[in-house]
Every structure is written in structure tokens, then in C-alpha cells.
Amino acid sequence: MYNTQFHTDSLADKSFLITGGAGFIGSNIVEYLLKYNAGKVRVLDNFATGSIDNLKPFLNNPAFELIEGDIRDIEKCKEAVKGIDYVSHQAALGSVPRSIADPIISNDVNISGFLNMLVASRDENVKKFVYAASSSTYGDHPDLPKVEDKIGNPLSPYAITKYVNELYASVFSKTYDFHAIGLRYFNVFGPRQNPKGAYAAVIPLFITLAQNNEPAYINGDGETSRDFTFVENAVQANIRALFTPTAQHEVVNIAFGERTTLNELWNEICKLQQIELKPTYRTERKGDVKHSLADISKASKLINYKPLVSVKQGLQIANEWYKSNFAASEN
Template structure:
């Protein structure tokens, strides 16, 4: 592959990263994609596109030599590598800090030495934490409730500082609850949508922490990929964090009701105690996102869930709607 923009994606073998790599490889302006991933939660089996088109480097962003090599010559770096779980950060705050905060610093140092590619990085709606305002506006005070949220606040703040101190072009994006194909269940820190789908397809009850009235701004992964791809090809930058969600708000119980419809079977629910660090309500103010990316459009939640359920069924062909229905 020759010509076109060169992009390095950290965490490119993870859920969002692997979807993004597929998007990038389909774009005519993108010439080469390099992936850095230590496979701590990701897998090369998720990597999209033709493997011959992806330069995969297994290792940690904390490895200065490896990341410097992977970023050299890049036009853009998309930094997604992180330990992405709130409960995991509560169990092991230092591991989260090293991977997420120090890891970001290592990527920024590599970018600075490489002569300044655009750096797009994943922050998180969790930085709003106890902030009661709804919707969440970027200028609202961040009130993180978990070590994970603090590590993401550090991520976005480091991007701003590298812009101010070294003139690096940056775009810190606050992802809200992203879901879609390639987001795996079956591990202790699984996100809620794949955990729900996996349980429902296996005929198990879904576990809801708390009463299920907590709300989230669910974002289909294609929306995230579209925004990042547009940022790279159109060189969209902002030293300040930008919400990446479209301002919707749906409760866990309503997501389960939608899954009932998509699976055409009632999903059984069991309740567990609320988790420390969880926030009650989350909804983005999408004004900045719409200004920077006027073409971005939301994928309706039901459509996204249908696509995600289909992916889970492809992974486990033995499971089907009939299995789910028959088990109740």
C-alpha cells in the first residue's frame, strides 16, 4: 500500500480500535494503518480489514522504544489503548493509572519527537462523575468518582498541555457508552450491553446493578469511527475535550425492553447492589460535536442493538432466538 495518510492506532485490537481500523482501511485517503496493542483485553482475531494491510505491533504503549517506532512518520495517532473498566480501576488503581495516564504521556512524547502528528485520544464521560447537570456540557466541572475517571481526566488534560506547550494538534474526545459488534462479553469487566446480550442469548438472567433506572447516552461504535475518521481526513482539532455522543438518554431497563423486542423473547432480570464509582445519569450536550462534525448522524439505539445481537449470534451460531425463548 503506498500514498495516503499514515495512521497509528493504539489499542487497535480492542473493541473500538478494531472497528476503527476497518473504517480507516476502507477510506481512500488512508494509506497505512499501524496498530500497537499489548493484547491485554484485545485480540488479533478482532482486527478488521486485510491483515496484510495492517502493520500490527504487539506491545505496550509504556514501551518507549516500541511506541516511538510505531508513531514515527505517522500523520495521525489515535490513542485508544487503556484499561477501560471502572470496577477494574477500583480493584487496582495503580495498574489503571500506569496504562491510562502514563501510557498517554508516553504516546504524546512519541508524537512530539515524531514532529507532531495529530493526536486523537479517548477520554470518557466518566470524568463528569458526580456532576449533577444534565446534559453534560464540556465546560461543566469534572467530578470524577473512580480511579478510571481520574486517569481519563489526566489523558485529556495531557493532550491540552501538549498543545499549549509544544503546539501539538490534538483532539480529546469524551466517549459515552459505546456499544456494537466486536465488544466482547464473558469476562469480569464486560460492558453492560454485551453482558446483557450474552446472558439473554444463553438463557441466563441479565444482572442489573441497582434498580436499572440509571440512564446512559448509548453510542453505536460506527458513530465513533465516523467521527475519528473525519477528524483525521479533515484535520479537525480542539485543545479542549469534546463530547462524542448525540444527546440521547435511555435507562438500562429500557435497553432491556428493546432487547426483548430485538430477540423476540422476554429477557429475565436479576438485580445486584449498585457498583462503587457508577454514575446515576449520563447524557451528552452534543453542541460542540455538531459544530466540529456537522455531517455526523446518530444510529438509532434499536438499529445498533440489532446489529450487535447479530454479531453475537455469529460468534455463537448454536445460540439463536429460539434458544433464548425456549429457556424462559
């Protein structure tokens, strides 16, 4: 991946910290930065949800550095940002159902940990702080497509934590002149996303089920829709945002800009396996938004974001990756 370059200047004299760099999106950002010869790429991760397997291709790279630690530990955060120019903050406890099951730990990681990283980055005079925000912030606001300045009431503890991140970043911008950019991700998917566990995301789960000729469980009637976003688009957004000067805190939608229903998604994945398999329907999940679609015009204007990989293209790439990394190992 990453045959397209999303930066203009040389990265050789620049240092980067990726929190949550052993995770799905974080490790893809690490891959991009090292491919284009970044001077230093440091990862801070406690491996609660990330995996060392995601970092194995980079461990022997002299520009790569790994710090094992928790963002809830302010001293670890200060250690991690020492000498760093740019921070891409991806560390978080994702998943709406996880936050409903245990709102306290989601709050501790996603809010207290985020605040620690803001403070540490401010004190180190980091040049740019880009962080993973979330489309869950739109809550029950009915409008489609979603526009950054129109949000509703949050529908889960996770959504609250991600909104509080935005509030803190905005206050830091006004109070300390420390300007960050929040990327409201819309259902990012692709290689390195874990298909296993109670909180696995829908696309890796569907792909691995279909590859094993097993039917998917779909919550509701299958007409729930999402603006699924291939991970290369999210990486592009991070790289462009890191090098975009801003005079205030900004939040932008990062998505592809098209809606796909769960029924359409399952059918497309079955086509990739050349099978016909009907899903099993069950009750809708608490905290889920029925429909999601992003207006990406602000991201286009502010950071020159242009999603290059469609959902269908992304599914093909992801399908091949899961076939190589999970299906083969299961046999």
C-alpha cells in the same frame, strides 16, 4: 458497516497509527481506514484486552502493519509513530470496577502510557493526535445534558486517569504547540465488543445472556440511564477529528444524544430475541454515575459530527453479530 464515508480527501497517501487497534473501537477504526484505501494503517497493541481475532480480516492487507507492544514502553511508542501522519489513540485499560480493583495498573497504562504517546507523537511531528477521552470525567456534576466545560469530582480511579489525559493534552497544546482532540465517549457498543470476562460492558453482556435465555443482573433499580453510542458513530468522530485543523486542544462529547435506562435496554434486547425475561436486581456498584446524557452540539460544530446510527438500530446490528460470533460457537 461503513457505507457512509466520513472523509473528503483520498487516504491513499496518508499513514495512520491506531493504538489499541486490536480492541473493540480500535479495530473498527482500522476496518474503516482500510476499506477506504488508506496508504498505511499500523496498529500498536499488547493484547492485554484486545484480540488478534479482531485483526484477522486485515492481516493479509498490504497496507496493514501490526506492532505488538505496550504503550508503557516509550521506545515501542517511538517505533510505532515512525513515519506516521495521524494517530488515533485508543489504547487504555477501561472499566470503572477494574480501576477500583487495581488503581495502580490503570494509572500506569492510562496516564504514563498516554504521556508516552504524546511525547512520541510530538517528537515525530504527527499532524493530528486524536484520543479516547471518557464521559466518566463528568463525575458527580449533576447537570444533564453534559456540557464539555462543566465537570464535577471524579468518582473512580479510571475517571481520574481520563481527566489527567485531558490535562496533559491541554498542556502539550499550550507548551509545545501540539494540538490534540479528545473524544469523550459515552458508552460505546457494537460488533467486536467482548461479552466475556469480569469487566464486560453491559450491552454485550445483556445480549449474550438474552440469546442464551438467561436473566440479566442489573445493579440498582434499573433506572440508571446512559447515552449509549453505536460504534459507527465513534468511528465517524475519530475520522472527522483526525482531519479537523485546530488551533488549540479541544474536547468534545461523542454520543447519540438520548438517554436509555437499563430496564429499557434489557426490554429492547429481549424483544430482539422474542422472549420475556425479568432481570435480577442487586445493589448499585461503587463509582457508577446514576445518569448520563450528552450535549453533542460542540462536536457537531467543531468536527461536523452527526450520529447516524440510533441505539435501536445499533442493538439490531450488534445482536446479529453476537448471534454469529458467540451464540453459534457456544452450541
